[in-house]
Amino acid sequence: MSSTALIIPARMGSTRLPRKALADIEGKPMVVRVAERAARVEGISEILVATDHADIVEAVERAGFRAVMTPEELKSGTDRVAHVARGLKHEFIVNLQGDEPVVPPEAVEAAMEPVLAGRAKMGSVCTVLRSREDFLSPSVVKVITDCDGNAVTFSRLPIPYRKPEFDDDRVLRERHVGKHLGIYVYRRDFLLEFAGWEPVFWEQWESLEQLRALYHGVKIGMGRIERDSQSVDTEEDLQKARKAFFEENR
Incomplete structure (x- = not known):
């Protein structure tokens, strides 16, 4: 029977928001809040946090989750996820930032669906x-997605x-145009192959790793949901995330 691991890459050295993985979200570190969200996803066999810092390991383990140390020199979250995935036996891997x-x-479940259904090696x-x-x-x-729900391009x-x-x-009403959420699902064997490919000009210009897959002709199956998320890159983002979390849980 197939199984799925969800890996959360979390590094300490964020340039725009130092130590953001440990930023407080209603009394708990942000990375722990992400792990708690992951625990609510259907079909996940194992949850791990892939990190480069002992303080993150301590916070994650104190909350009852498992953390794995990865080399500090790894360049991206995908590299960190692939590093951990090499030691796992699961058929499918989720990368949740x-x-x-x-x-x-x-x-996460919507991103998993095209991969678990066998329609794509990579999903988002x-x-x-x-x-x-x-x-x-x-x-x-x-x-932008095509008539089969696969990504045509990202930008x-x-x-x-227009x-x-x-x-x-x-444009806002068009169902084949959307806001991309940075969640990725892979067949494990494809993830390891993908992580070994050199970055391409297109992804470097846009700073979007998924463009490497499209460059190599790999189909990315796209799920679509109505609800939004709030990623955190800046102090302003952090305040928005805190507000969204509070309003959802009051």
Whole structure:
């Protein structure tokens, strides 16, 4: 029977928000809040936090979760996840970023579905673009999907390009355009292959690792949900995440 491990990469050395993995979210470190969300996802056999710092290990284990130390020199969260996955036997691997303290569990399940169903070796998820500001913001990654629900492309630019006769509301209503949520699901064998590929120009320009898969002709199956998430990269993001967590749990 197939099984799925969910790995949360969490490093200490964030440049824009130092020690963000341990930032407080209603009395607990952010990485622990992410692990608690992961525990609500259906179909997960094992949850691990992949980190480069003993303080994160201590916080995670104190909360009752398992943490694994990984080399500090690993360049990305995907590299950290792949490093841990090499020592696992699970057929499927979920990469859930350690800066997603309010991620809806159904977002992870939606990303898992195309991979577990055998339609793709890699899966992810998107939600609705909610405003013109989101559409134009380089901090919000946009995705376009095809008629089968697979990703055509991702960009920080407002895609698709809008001709003057089209208004923004039409783009926001379009079901094949969405806001990408940074959750990835892989067949384990493909993840290890993917992590061994050199970065390509396209992903480096956009700073989007998933473009490496598209460059190599790999299909990324996309789930879609209505709820949004709030990743944390800055102090402003952290305040938004705290507010969202409080409102959801009051």
